[in-house]
Amino acid sequence: MQRAPTSWVIDPDDPRAPPQELWDRMTPEERQRVLDTLPSEFEVSEASPPEGDFHFNPKVAARDTLGGYFQSIGRRVYLACELPVYDAAGRMVAPDLIAVLDVEMKERACWSVSAEGKGVHLALDILWNERSKKKLEDSAARHASLGIPEYFVFDRRRRRLRGFRLAAGSARYQPIAPHEGRLTSAVLDLDLGLEGDRLCFYHALARLPEPREVLARLGAMVDDLAARIEDAEQRIEDAEQRLDEERQRADETERRLAEALAELEGLRRERG
Structure with a gap:
């Protein structure tokens, strides 16, 4: 009995990963074609405007600070900035920073949950231009629907840091309560806090x-x-x-x- 052919067409205006049941039926060659077709770069538009230093610098500083720390303690944590994340559960997201534990440390064009066999463990977004409360709620809901255990939002202009964590057995985020002005990340085993308009990471009482x-x-x-x-x-x-x-x-x-x-x-x- 011959296997029914499978195909998946990428919508350039709303690129998505194929449903899991379709992915499971694909051959390795078909899967690779999908991965090669999923876009990793996007045209500049009003929906994704160019960023300035106030947004770019803290994003890169967070990635490099965490990368240096985890390398120094011998812990494998994959970190990437604005990497497209494709999950069969919903629309593509590209947080300012993602962290995935215990995976191969290599360069990637995108993160495909189906291909990697695991999802993103932590996402961080950095805001400079104002966003409405509704947009922030929608963004948090989208990350929660993808099963990302922790999601942090750093509003640099307002000097505000918020964190969310999936409750056990739930697809909804619960706010992470601050402790002495800091938020604890169970994923990173670190605390996040602000010093002025600067996002900082702490191990115990020491700032990284x-x-x-x-x-x-x-x-x-x-x-x-x-x-x-x-x-x-x-x-x-x-x-x-x-x-x-x-x-x-x-x-x-x-x-x-x-x-x-x-x-x-x-x-x-x-x-x-």
Whole structure:
């Protein structure tokens, strides 16, 4: 009995992953064609306007800060910014930051839940331009419908941080209650908080340094080490100069002593 052919047409105005039952019937070649067809880049439009520094910088800082931390402790956490996430359960989403635990660390054009075999564990959106309460509620509902366990929203202009977590056995988010001004992420095993208009991550009471801070510290350490080396080299040079002067004085003393002995020997001969 021949297998019925399967196909999936991507709507460029609303790209979606195929339903799971269709994905399960596809051959590996058909699945790869779908993955190759799902768009990873989109034209600039009013729905997805270009971003400025106020939006771009904290997004990249969050990714790099978390990436450096997890690499330092040997924990595999895949992080990506604005990566399209395709799930058979609903429309594509592309959060400012996603985190997925314990997966292969490689570059991806998109995240296909069907192909990867697991969904996104955490999503973070950063706001600069104002959004209505309805749009924020719709965004949270969409992420919840995809089964993303945690969703955070950082409103930089208003200096406000909110977090949501799926309740057990539910497809709806519940707000994460702040503790001492911070929100705990069970996924990351870290706290999130604000320092002014800056999004920060904390392990216990210690704030994770951003890469630029680490580079600044390394730069200061290198400069300090270079200054110490230069000082040590100068002291060595000064010591060598003093030693050379001592040798010259010793040679002069030895020369004068030899002359005195020679003169004394001459006087003895004259008397003899």
